Amino acid sequence: MSTPAIDAVDLTVRYGEVLALDGASLQLNPSRICGLVGMNGSGKSTLFKAIMGLLKPEAGTVLINGGSPAKARKAAAIGYVPQSEEVDWSFPVSVHDVVMMGRYGHMGFTRRPSTTDKLAVDQALERVELTGYAHRQIGQLSGGQKKRAFVARGIAQDATVLLLDEPFAGVDKRSEATITRLLREQAAAGAAILISTHDLHALPDLADEAVLLMRKVLMHGDPRTVLRPENLALAFGLDVLVRGDAA
Numbered sequence: 001m002s003t004p005a006i007d008a009v010d011l012t013v014r015y016g017e018v019l020a021l022d023g024a025s026l027q028l029n030p031s032r033i034c035g036l037v038g039m040n041g042s043g044k045s046t047l048f049k050a051i052m053g054l055l056k057p058e059a060g061t062v063l064i065n066g067g068s069p070a071k072a073r074k075a076a077a078i079g080y081v082p083q084s085e086e087v088d089w090s091f092p093v094s095v096h097d098v099v100m101m102g103r104y105g106h107m108g109f110t111r112r113p114s115t116t117d118k119l120a121v122d123q124a125l126e127r128v129e130l131t132g133y134a135h136r137q138i139g140q141l142s143g144g145q146k147k148r149a150f151v152a153r154g155i156a157q158d159a160t161v162l163l164l165d166e167p168f169a170g171v172d173k174r175s176e177a178t179i180t181r182l183l184r185e186q187a188a189a190g191a192a193i194l195i196s197t198h199d200l201h202a203l204p205d206l207a208d209e210a211v212l213l214m215r216k217v218l219m220h221g222d223p224r225t226v227l228r229p230e231n232l233a234l235a236f237g238l239d240v241l242v243r244g245d246a247a
């Protein structure tokens with residue numbers, strides 16, 4: 001058996017009185033795309049933060065490629081595409097700067113980009129079709145372009161684990177198709193990719209496996225099985241059967 005890229009075991013996370021994760025376990029192997037599905041407040045973002053080692057769980061362990069999340073972050077092995085609400089879009093950085101941030105872990109203390117760093121950024125911008133927007137301030141892009149810029153950061157970083165928190169929210173069809181194609185290419189090159197999404201219809205085409213989260217992992221398997229109405233009802237209640245999509 002190969003070492004899982006993500007190996008999270010029995011994670012419990014509390015914010016004061018709020019129990020956000022209650023013994024959640026998730027393993028994901030290299031070259032796999034996994035969709036993370038759960039209602040608002042089910043703990044998806046918390047799980048991402050625990051996997052990245054940005055919050056310390058009350059109980060449980062996380063290994064990334066067999067080592068600690070801190071070690072993986074130091075080695076620039078974890079790429080993260082945050083929810084739009086988590087980003088300060090007024091920050092005075094260009095699209096090029098944002099993508100270059102993906103290379104910081106590969107640079108020395110001086111943070112002076114090498115020819116390799118510059119090439120990686122140019123190639124990533126080209127792959128997300130944002131070359132012509134490289135010098136725009138990041139906030140001056142459309143919703144879909146902003147997401148593509150952050151996906152480019154993960155690509156430039158050459159991360160072996162990519163975490164994307166709702167990358168398709170507020171995104172146009174073209175950006176969605178571009179991002180989906182790029183994620184498939186990154187997975188084919190060996191990356192393990194975990195994507196939280198409310199777009200259940202697109203999931204079977206996007207992901208190799210799916211996880212239903214409700215503070216703990218209720219189910220993990222083939223997306224078509226996990227997304228069966230009777231299983232979704234476990235995570236979302238009966239509403240989802242009527243509306244056909246997740247809130």
Ligand SMILES: Nc1ncnc2c1ncn2[C@@H]1O[C@H](COP(=O)(O)OP(=O)(O)OP(=O)(O)O)[C@@H](O)[C@H]1O
Pocket residue numbers: 015016018019020038039040041042043044045046047
């Ligand atoms: N910093 C915080 N302080 C207190 N409670 C928090 C904090 N962050 C999250 N929570 C609570 O923890 C629970 C899980 O939140 P989390 O953001 O992980 O859910 P989510 O599944 O990502 O939700 P959404 O789909 O709305 O993004 C929620 O009840 C939320 O209100």
